Every structure is written in C-alpha cells, then in structure tokens.
Amino acid sequence: xxxxxxxxxxxxxxxxxxxxxxxxxxxxxxxxxxxxxxxxxxxxxxxxxxxxxxxxxxxxxxxxxxxxxxxxxxxxxxxxxxxxxxxxxxxxxxxxxxxxxxxxxxxxxxxxxxxxxxxxxxxxxxxxxxxxxxxxxxxxxxxxxxxxxxxxxxxxxxxxxxxxxxxxxxxxxxxxxxxxxxxxxxxxxxxxxxxxxxxxxxxxxxxxxxxxxxxxxxxxxxxxxxxxxxxxxxxxxxxxxxxxxxxxxxxxxxxxxxxxxxxxxxxxxxxxxxxxxxxxxxxxxxxxxxxxxxxxxxxxxxxxxxxxxxxxx
Amino acid sequence: xxxxxxxxxxxxxxxxxxxxxxxxxxxxxxxxxxxxxxxxxxxxxxxxxxxxxxxxxxxxxxxxxxxxxxxxxxxxxxxxxxxxxxxxxxxxxxxxxxxxxxxxxxxxxxxxxxxxxxxxxxxxxxxxxxxxxxxxxxxxxxxxxxxxxxxxxxxxxxxxxxxxxxxxxxxxxxxxxxxxxxxxxxxxxxxxxxxxxxxxxxxxxxxxxxxxxxxxxxxxxxxxxxxxxxxxxxxxxxxxxxxxxxxxxxxxxxxxxxxxxxxxxxxx
Numbered sequence: 001x002x003x004x005x006x007x008x009x010x011x012x013x014x015x016x017x018x019x020x021x022x023x024x025x026x027x028x029x030x031x032x033x034x035x036x037x038x039x040x041x042x043x044x045x046x047x048x049x050x051x052x053x054x055x056x057x058x059x060x061x062x063x064x065x066x067x068x069x070x071x072x073x074x075x076x077x078x079x080x081x082x083x084x085x086x087x088x089x090x091x092x093x094x095x096x097x098x099x100x101x102x103x104x105x106x107x108x109x110x111x112x113x114x115x116x117x118x119x120x121x122x123x124x125x126x127x128x129x130x131x132x133x134x135x136x137x138x139x140x141x142x143x144x145x146x147x148x149x150x151x152x153x154x155x156x157x158x159x160x161x162x163x164x165x166x167x168x169x170x171x172x173x174x175x176x177x178x179x180x181x182x183x184x185x186x187x188x189x190x191x192x193x194x195x196x197x198x199x200x201x202x203x204x205x206x207x208x209x210x211x212x213x214x215x216x217x218x219x220x221x222x223x224x225x226x227x228x229x230x231x232x233x234x235x236x237x238x239x240x241x242x243x244x245x246x247x248x249x250x251x252x253x254x255x256x257x258x259x260x261x262x263x264x265x266x267x268x269x270x271x272x273x274x275x276x277x278x279x280x281x282x283x284x285x286x287x288x289x290x291x292x293x294x295x296x297x298x299x300x301x302x303x304x305x306x307x308x309x310x311x312x313x
Numbered sequence: 314x315x316x317x318x319x320x321x322x323x324x325x326x327x328x329x330x331x332x333x334x335x336x337x338x339x340x341x342x343x344x345x346x347x348x349x350x351x352x353x354x355x356x357x358x359x360x361x362x363x364x365x366x367x368x369x370x371x372x373x374x375x376x377x378x379x380x381x382x383x384x385x386x387x388x389x390x391x392x393x394x395x396x397x398x399x400x401x402x403x404x405x406x407x408x409x410x411x412x413x414x415x416x417x418x419x420x421x422x423x424x425x426x427x428x429x430x431x432x433x434x435x436x437x438x439x440x441x442x443x444x445x446x447x448x449x450x451x452x453x454x455x456x457x458x459x460x461x462x463x464x465x466x467x468x469x470x471x472x473x474x475x476x477x478x479x480x481x482x483x484x485x486x487x488x489x490x491x492x493x494x495x496x497x498x499x500x501x502x503x504x505x506x507x508x509x510x511x512x513x514x515x516x517x518x519x520x521x522x523x524x525x526x527x528x529x530x531x532x533x534x535x536x537x538x539x540x541x542x543x544x545x546x547x548x549x550x551x552x553x554x555x556x557x558x559x560x561x562x563x564x565x566x567x568x569x570x571x572x573x574x575x576x577x578x579x580x581x
Contacts, residue, residue, distance in 0.1 A: 047414075047580070047581075050418040051418065052414050052417060052418055052580065052581040053580040053581065054580065069577075072420040072422070075418060075419055075420040075421075076420050078418065078419075080415070080418040080419075082411060082414060082415055082418075084411060085411070085415060086410045086411035086412045086414075086415060087412065087415070088322075088326065088412060090326065090329045090330050091325075091329075095325070099318065099321075099322050099416075100416075100419060102315075102317070102318035102321065103315050103318045103416065103419040103420055103421040104419065104420060105420075144415075147415075151419075
C-alpha cells in the first residue's frame, strides 16, 4: 500500500493557484524528497496532507485513509514538522514533549520515556528543562523533529526541515532522517538539492502547483540528465563568460546553462560530440581565458533546473 | 477529543504566564478595598478637602449596601477589562504564531482546543472571584456587620456569569482574527454596545447588565423570601431577572458554539 497518495489536488488563494491538480504516490518506507522552487506549492500540499487546510478539489490518502480536515485517524499516523516550528515559549522542552504525547493519549511512563529518549536523540538533553522561549532557531528545529516523532509515526511530514540549521546541525538532522529509513515513510519538502541528493531515494519535483516528475533518484538522474560541461573562467572574466554563454544560445547542441557562481558555467548539452568539438574553440575565438574545462556527472540540481525551466517555457 | 490535554495546557499557561495571579490579585484588591472605600469615603473627603464639611453633611451615613454597590461596581468594571485583556490573544496569537497549526496536526480536536481555553479562563475567574468575594465579605462584616451569606454567594455567582459572557464573546472575537489587537477592539466594541443597550428600558431587562442589578439586590438581601433556601434567587419583581440570566447563559453558549464552528472551518 502507498503511504501517501494524492489525486488531482487543487488549491487557490484568491487569484493565486497554489496547487493545480497535484497527483503523487509515495511508497511505504521510502524517503521522498519533495523538491520545488519557492512558491511552487510544497507547503500547501503538506498542509492539506496534515488536515490543517482543505483542498478545493482532489483527494488524498494516508495509508489508505482519506485525509479530511480535523480527521483524528490520519493525525494519529502522522508526525509533522512545520517550516517554522512554533512552540509555547513558557514551556520547557520536556513539558512540550509531554503535552504533545498527551494529545496522542500516551500513558505517563510512555510520555516520560519517549520525551527523554527523543530529546537525547535530537541533541537537546542538556536543554530539556530550559524554557523554549530561549531556544535558538536550530534548537527549535531539533525540538520540532523530536515532537514529530513522539507517536512513532508511520508517516513523517517535514516541511523544509534543515532550512534554519547551521552545516553541523544540518548534517546531524539529515543523519537522523537517514536513520529512519525503512522505519517510517519520510516526506520531506525542500529546495536544497544537495540534501535530497544525499538522503532521498525517491524524488518528486513540483512547479507552479503541478508535479513535473516523480521517480527514484537514480532513475531521474539517468533519464533526465544530459551531459554537462563545466567551464571556469579566469579572474576578471566574469562579464566575458556571461556574454560568451549568451552567444551559445543559437547552437543546436545546447540544452541549457547554469551559473553556480560568477566564474563558472555548467553547460547542459544534447549532442556531446558536437559540443566537445565546438565549445572550447568558441571560447578561444571569444578571447575567454579558461582555467578549467571538463565533462562532469550531472547532479540533481542540473536535472531540477532543467525540468523547472522547461515547465516554465 | 483531547479536551483533558488541551485544558491541562491552558491551565498551566494561566499559572505560568501569571494570568491567574494578575486576575486574582486585581480582583482581590477590589474585594478588599470596596468595603473600605464605602466606609471611609467621608473621612477621605474630609482629609482631602478640610473645607468640605457642607458636602459631607449631604452624604448619608455609609451602610453595608454601599459596600455591596462599591464591590459590584469595581469587580464588574475591572473584571470585564481583565476578561478582555486575558482572552483577546488566546486564539489569535496561537493562529498567528503557528502553535495552533503545530498542535492541531495531532489528534487534538479544534473543539477541545477552544473549550479548553474557555474552561481554563472560567476557572481563573471563578477562583479569583472566590478570593475577592471572601475578602469583600470579611471586610464588609468587620466594617458594617455580617452580610447575608447566601445573598453574597448569589451576588458573586451572577457576577461570574456576567464576566464569563465577556470571556466567551472575546474568545469568539479572538477566533475570528489573527490579530489580538483587532480581537480586543471588537470585544471592547461589544462591551460598549451591550452596555448601551443594557441602559435602554425594556431591551435592557434582557441583557447581561441586568445581572448586576440582580446581584446588587441579592447582596443587599432584598427581594428574597428567606435566606438559605432555593427561593433566594427569586427576585421581588416576580422573577424579572431570569430572562437576563437566560440570555447571558445563551450568549455564552452561542459564542462558544460559534467559535468552535468558525474555528473548525478555518485553515491553519
């Protein structure tokens, strides 16, 4: 059975279409990366799955149970971490965990055990009896994860879980999510492609409220990735690099271009042989001083940018 | 679903954020001060204006009835202000900050969420009125002689109902918006409107303000058949206050129902 299934979800906010017939399925036990640019509809989709908002059209199911606003049956299956988790500032971390556990009807021994265990797991053991009002953004994020795991959820919905964490906290949290593989289904929205590439086994890309593609990460890279040439220009050549790249737009072998930084361009092509022949010669003709020229393996970012750009055309 | 958890959190919040302490201390102070003010008004005027003997002669000697009036006036005025201030952010802030979304993604019903808030506020005002009532009774007893105890209890019970009307109305206003200032403004407006309507002849007989007139009568021991039996709450005017009580209780129930229905339809 699919852990999450959505069919034709639609949602409008006034004149803005947040979801435009979103359909997806998430396999039980997988870590699903829900990728999309800002405003693509990721948070709206998650809010509908949690039952906090209703869809204007379409339906969704969690473990086969239809999602409805305020449905306690689906709420029992879920752990949910909002994009900016908010807590009662006067509560301590232990009290917050206890309060959440009470909503799931856990007995006192279970509440105490899960509270201690999860706060330790999320690196908040020392701060367990401190008031949440004094927590940093990273600590709140970790408390958010801890409270989302109180009920040992079958499905964990994480909305941009690492966005406010420093690199160290991010690594820890991603490791923690990785450890959940097979134990529960993780549905993680993000726009940080490196995180998805690192831990997700399935990827869904959403843009303008529609799912552009959904596939296992490996298949996605194989199917959609086109050969990539990385070209780095010398210092002071930034403008020259950009204008040369623009001059390539008429080349039949060009697919798209991405600038990871001002001195580097990643050129996606659909005819590697032709590109190999012409690229370097063209750069020399343009007087561009090149410090690096190589063929690289395509990344998820290349695929993402290519698909989102294509959907926007 | 989850009323116990919701109420427990709200009651903890009442204590931890000093709401209970503030309401209890303010009402207790007015409970203590009101009989004192009633008893020593002439002395205060004499101290403040030594030339005011002529004015003082016009003031009749203070009685326990003055203490009851003073108590009732202070407790209801400041009680309503406290009801507005303590309730106006209770729903709106949770929606605005996102705590409502975090908690309501769990198996906690929205109805329990709303009712837990009302129940904890009702408990805060009940305990605070108990304290204020005990203090007011004690000082009235010392300064004027023992007031009628069942009448005094009836007075405080009606005052509690009167205050809970404003707690429930403010809770409804707080449910309607994400801004606690707007919720406070709407509640304040309702207080003014109900106060103005309550002053109208006929219409006023059916509105919560009438409860304070009834409470004053009970506190002064007038309009009762006897003390200590259920007929205590029957007024001399053939039960003319009962409709106001029914309307007040109806307003509380209707406000809570509306708050639950509206909140159940809102998106978080």
